[in-house]
Amino acid sequence: MFYVTKEFIFDAAHNLVSYHGKCEKLHGHTYKVQITVVGEPAEEGMVIDFLELKAIARSKAIDLLDHSYINEIISQPTAENIARWIFERVSPELERENCRVYEVTVWETPTSSAKYRVGEI
Numbered sequence: 788m789f790y791v792t793k794e795f796i797f798d799a800a801h802n803l804v805s806y807h808g809k810c811e812k813l814h815g816h817t818y819k820v821q822i823t824v825v826g827e828p829a830e831e832g833m834v835i836d837f838l839e840l841k842a843i844a845r846s847k848a849i850d851l852l853d854h855s856y857i858n859e860i861i862s863q864p865t866a867e868n869i870a871r872w873i874f875e876r877v878s879p880e881l882e883r884e885n886c887r888v889y890e891v892t893v894w895e896t897p898t899s900s901a902k903y904r905v906g907e908i
């Protein structure tokens with residue numbers, strides 16, 4: 788089994804709602820996103836072509852978030868909720884005979900991240 792990961796960067800603004808602390812105020816982050824696909828290589832020796840993974844991730848998720856006010860897309864834009872939203876947007880496009888999305892990690896700052904996988908606690 789192979790785990791294939793592609794990384795993305797985007798900039799966006801957000802504020803946390805029903806939250807008391809500095810993050811209730813409007814502020815921005817340079818987010819890092821890692822999307823990991825798990826599977827077996829197909830005939831050409833690839834689990835998923837990085838170029839295809841990049842195109843799907845950008846068109847279904849990353850380009851929508853880049854330079855956005857994320858609250859207009861995700862009502863409570865924590866790193867956790869952003870990771871799940873990205874996972875759910877890209878998964879249908881990446882469900883193949885040989886592979887599927889394994890996890891999405893969102894880094895809100897260089898020291899803070901949330902990882903989403905289906906069916907694990």
Ligand SMILES: Nc1nc2c(c(=O)[nH]1)N=C([C@H](O)[C@H](O)COP(=O)(O)OP(=O)(O)OP(=O)(O)O)CN2
Pocket residue numbers: 803810864865866867895896897898899901
């Ligand atoms: N579990 C979560 N906790 C917090 C989230 C979140 O998405 N999930 N988000 C925030 C804020 O949005 C905040 O911007 C992030 O705060 P923090 O990591 O403290 O950022 P700093 O730049 O202050 O981090 P340092 O590297 O420690 O300086 C809050 N909590």
Ligand SMILES: [Zn+2]
Pocket residue numbers: 801810814815816895
């Ligand atoms: Zn924040």
